[in-house]
Amino acid sequence: MQYSERKRFVGALSLAVALCIGSPKPTVFGAATPEEVKAFLAKIQDANADARYAAWKSAGPLGAPAVASLAQLLVNENKGVAKAASEALNTIAHYASRPGADEERRAVSKELAGLPDAKQPQVVRVKALELLALTACDDCVPRLASFLQEEKLRDDVRRTLERIPGKASVQALMDALKTMPEEFRPAILHSLAQKNAAEALDAIVDCAESPNKEIAIAAYQAISRIDGVPSRRPQAAVAWGQLSEREKMLVGDAFLRFADKRAAAGDTEMSLGIYRAVLARTDVDSTQEHFKCAALIGLGKYGSVSDVPLMISALAHESAAVRHVAEEALVSMGDPGMNAALEQASATASPELKTSVGKILFRRQRS
Amino acid sequence: MAAKDRISRREFFARAASAVGAGLCAPHILTSGALGAEGRPPASDRIVSGHIGVGGRGSGFLSRDSAAVCDVDEAHATRAAKMVESNGGKADIYKDYRDLLDRQDIDVVFIASPDHWHGLHTVHACEAGKDVYCEKPACKTIEEGRAMVNAAKRYGRVVQIGSQGRSTPAAHAAAQYVRNGQIGKVQKVTCWHYENPVGGWEPDTDPPPGLDWDCWLGPCPWVPYNPMRCHFNFRWFMEYGAGNIRDRGAHVFSNIMWATDCDNTGPVGVETTGEPPHDGMYDCPVKMDVKYEFKNPDWVLTWSQPGQKEMDAAFGCKYWGDKDTLVVTGGDGGCGTEQKAMEYQVPAGGVRLFKSPGHEQNFFDCVKSRQQPIMHIEAGHRTATLCIIGNISYLLGRKLHWDPVKEQFIGDDEANRLLSRNNRAPYFL
Numbered sequence: 001m002q003y004s005e006r007k008r009f010v011g012a013l014s015l016a017v018a019l020c021i022g023s024p025k026p027t028v029f030g031a032a033t034p035e036e037v038k039a040f041l042a043k044i045q046d047a048n049a050d051a052r053y054a055a056w057k058s059a060g061p062l063g064a065p066a067v068a069s070l071a072q073l074l075v076n077e078n079k080g081v082a083k084a085a086s087e088a089l090n091t092i093a094h095y096a097s098r099p100g101a102d103e104e105r106r107a108v109s110k111e112l113a114g115l116p117d118a119k120q121p122q123v124v125r126v127k128a129l130e131l132l133a134l135t136a137c138d139d140c141v142p143r144l145a146s147f148l149q150e151e152k153l154r155d156d157v158r159r160t161l162e163r164i165p166g167k168a169s170v171q172a173l174m175d176a177l178k179t180m181p182e183e184f185r186p187a188i189l190h191s192l193a194q195k196n197a198a199e200a201l202d203a204i205v206d207c208a209e210s211p212n213k214e215i216a217i218a219a220y221q222a223i224s225r226i227d228g229v230p231s232r233r234p235q236a237a238v239a240w241g242q243l244s245e246r247e248k249m250l251v252g253d254a255f256l257r258f259a260d261k262r263a264a265a266g267d268t269e270m271s272l273g274i275y276r277a278v279l280a281r282t283d284v285d286s287t288q289e290h291f292k293c294a295a296l297i298g299l300g301k302y303g304s305v306s307d308v309p310l311m312i313s314a315l316a317h318e319s320a321a322v323r324h325v326a327e328e329a330l331v332s333m334g335d336p337g338m339n340a341a342l343e344q345a346s347a348t349a350s351p352e353l354k355t356s357v358g359k360i361l362f363r364r365q366r367s
Numbered sequence: 368m369a370a371k372d373r374i375s376r377r378e379f380f381a382r383a384a385s386a387v388g389a390g391l392c393a394p395h396i397l398t399s400g401a402l403g404a405e406g407r408p409p410a411s412d413r414i415v416s417g418h419i420g421v422g423g424r425g426s427g428f429l430s431r432d433s434a435a436v437c438d439v440d441e442a443h444a445t446r447a448a449k450m451v452e453s454n455g456g457k458a459d460i461y462k463d464y465r466d467l468l469d470r471q472d473i474d475v476v477f478i479a480s481p482d483h484w485h486g487l488h489t490v491h492a493c494e495a496g497k498d499v500y501c502e503k504p505a506c507k508t509i510e511e512g513r514a515m516v517n518a519a520k521r522y523g524r525v526v527q528i529g530s531q532g533r534s535t536p537a538a539h540a541a542a543q544y545v546r547n548g549q550i551g552k553v554q555k556v557t558c559w560h561y562e563n564p565v566g567g568w569e570p571d572t573d574p575p576p577g578l579d580w581d582c583w584l585g586p587c588p589w590v591p592y593n594p595m596r597c598h599f600n601f602r603w604f605m606e607y608g609a610g611n612i613r614d615r616g617a618h619v620f621s622n623i624m625w626a627t628d629c630d631n632t633g634p635v636g637v638e639t640t641g642e643p644p645h646d647g648m649y650d651c652p653v654k655m656d657v658k659y660e661f662k663n664p665d666w667v668l669t670w671s672q673p674g675q676k677e678m679d680a681a682f683g684c685k686y687w688g689d690k691d692t693l694v695v696t697g698g699d700g701g702c703g704t705e706q707k708a709m710e711y712q713v714p715a716g717g718v719r720l721f722k723s724p725g726h727e728q729n730f731f732d733c734v735k736s737r738q739q740p741i742m743h744i745e746a747g748h749r750t751a752t753l754c755i756i757g758n759i760s761y762l763l764g765r766k767l768h769w770d771p772v773k774e775q776f777i778g779d780d781e782a783n784r785l786l787s788r789n790n791r792a793p794y795f796l
Binding site: 159162290 | 469493520521522588643646764779781785793795
């Protein structure tokens with residue numbers, strides 16, 4: 001009997017027994033026997049590449065029992081065998097992760113979680129982490145998080161935790177924020193942002209107050225990417241004037257992202273404050289015209305008639321991009337008092353601005 | 368003061384044609400404004416460009432107005448700088464693209480780095496205030512593509528994706544023919560392309576002098592250098608180029624999405640079968656068949672390697688309507704179609720599609736006008752989405768259901784974990 005047929009038979013038999021006498025379900029549903037694994041491993045090590053392919057292609061139903069043995073073949077001297085083993089592991093992991101196969105997935109993840117152990121070759125440890133990123137859930141996290149201590153494996157573990165959904169991985173990363181070396185903290189902050197970890201926001205604010213610029217900027221970036229507002233505003237340890245131009249771009253982008261996020265969530269008061277401040281600044285020269293554009297776009301969506309004078313002044317900006325965005329923003333603003341505000345502004349504007357405002361009014365009336 | 372005088376030097380321009388340097392770079396498109404006097408146009412009429420990735424395709428964008436070139440391979444960067452010099456310009460060399468983006472004199476950036484870098488380069492370029500021409504495919508993941516769209520929108524940037532097929536007369540004619548109902552209701556579009564290569568084995572070695580291998584890998588997992596991974600052959604690894612479905616598919620699909628008016632949507636289902644090389648380093652499927660289901664209207668898109676050739680073309684697509692069919696060969700700069708489409712005249716009240724003057728010229732025109740280019744980033748992202756989800760279905764070995772509005776898979780946690788990439792530090796979006 002082929003192991004796929006055996007799987008169906010064993011499954012049906014187990015279910016029948018369980019229904020009849022209430023016995024516990026098998027812990028590894030329909031997985032291969034040791035003999036089947038042995039036979040499979042022989043095929044994976046076949047001298048013929050086509051035979052190896054046929055084996056790895058059908059590896060899925062083998063499940064957890066095959067994982068550890070296949071992992072050992074990852075360091076086989078024959079690159080073709082190592083490749084076949086790697087592909088077989090992929091097939092098993094993807095098969096076990098199909099919808100509705102949670103028990104199989106847990107079983108495979110449990111086997112994989114044993115492999116990042118220090119006594120394993122690096123290639124085995126890294127492969128296990130790669131697949132755990134796709135199969136693992138909360139139950140694997142504590143063991144995985146313990147490997148963050150190892151510098152050579154640290155980033156691979158972080159990347160795995162980043163992909164595992166659920167609260168356990170968020171907590172593991174938050175714990176790491178306190179214990180990991182400083183140079184690794186920006187990476188952890190990035191992962192928390194990727195996970196949209198709102199529960200980490202206050203811890204991230206602590207990082208935003210770091211005198212280490214790299215950590216502080218990474219923290220601002222993380223805050224700007226997570227849905228939610230921290231319970232307090234960071235008190236920056238580094239003044240704006242101490243930042244390089246590149247660093248100003250990164251922090252400025254973080255503020256504008258934050259503003260966009262909050263506005264989209266309905267919290268426009270904070271956002272409008274940011275947009276207005278950016279647009280009103282005169283120390284931001286033409287090389288940061290794109291910040292002006294972002295502010296205008298934000299005001300165009302969420303602003304009101306009180307923003308008209310400030311936005312109209314952008315119609316005279318030296319940058320064509322700013323002028324274009326200002327026009328589009330003023331055309332699209334939905335405040336009912338807009339036309340009157342534009343006409344009023346036009347009355348005292350320079351001849352050039354009068355022309356621009358006239359064009360905006362014409363477009364608004366047409367639309 | 369006249370409005371033209373008031374406009375700063377960066378804002379009013381025409382791009383000069385560049386002479387071909389040592390036969391290595393393709394000539395740039397002449398703009399009408401560039402002619403009239405010999406030699407260069409005045410400084411106020413030029414767009415200053417920076418270039419990230421100047422090995423193969425990237426060198427084709429160079430001109431006298433290229434102020435900076437960036438490549439992780441010193442040899443590529445040095446050669447590119449010499450090409451600019453031979454055209455009468457001067458380009459500074461950078462290895463770190465962030466140093467190039469810091470340049471305040473650079474207006475636009477051409478990105479022709481390997482595919483796995485497109486997302487980061489484009490997002491960071493927009494965040495630095497640059498307009499961007501990014502080679503196809505737009506992105507490697509759904510998350511990257513959406514981040515590129517968001518960055519362009521946030522900052523009002525012009526971003527053109529290099530699916531230059533849309534700027535060819537044949538693609539335009541075919542799209543207009545289909546959009547005007549000349550083949551009836553589209554029921555299916557079938558694509559064919561020759562197979563991906565099988566490859567073999569080479570030993571890992573030290574990277575060649577001048578190549579920063581860690582930087583080349585960037586956000587991808589670290590592996591030892593191997594000459595089979597770069598430069599051109601990155602295309603045959605799922606981690607980098609992910610095969611012809613992303614490489615050429617980005618071209619072929621872009622024209623199909625245009626013709627079927629799907630630039631802002633996507634399929635609801637995808638199912639892929641494929642056969643990888645049985646041995647060797649490459650892992651992209653040699654043969655593959657992908658089927659996408661679209662709803663409202665209902666139609667099917669297929670991508671087959673090798674598929675059924677039409678008109679003896681190496682790759683292309685065929686539209687099947689309820690009244691007629693239409694073949695479009697190629698899909699990149701070498702598009703062709705049937706005579707009936709080329710001769711078709713749009714009647715009054717019919718659908719008239721924008722006719723691009725040329726892909727790069729369209730980009731420059733839009734940099735000036737601030738309008739959306741013909742292959743804007745949303746369209747680029749939606750096209751790349753087809754390629755990406757097709758590959759995810761292949762990797763997982765199962766049919767997947769896709770929500771084109773939420774841009775997520777329905778009911779498949781593992782597939783959804785692949786919507787983003789867990790980037791290696793410090794290469795973050």
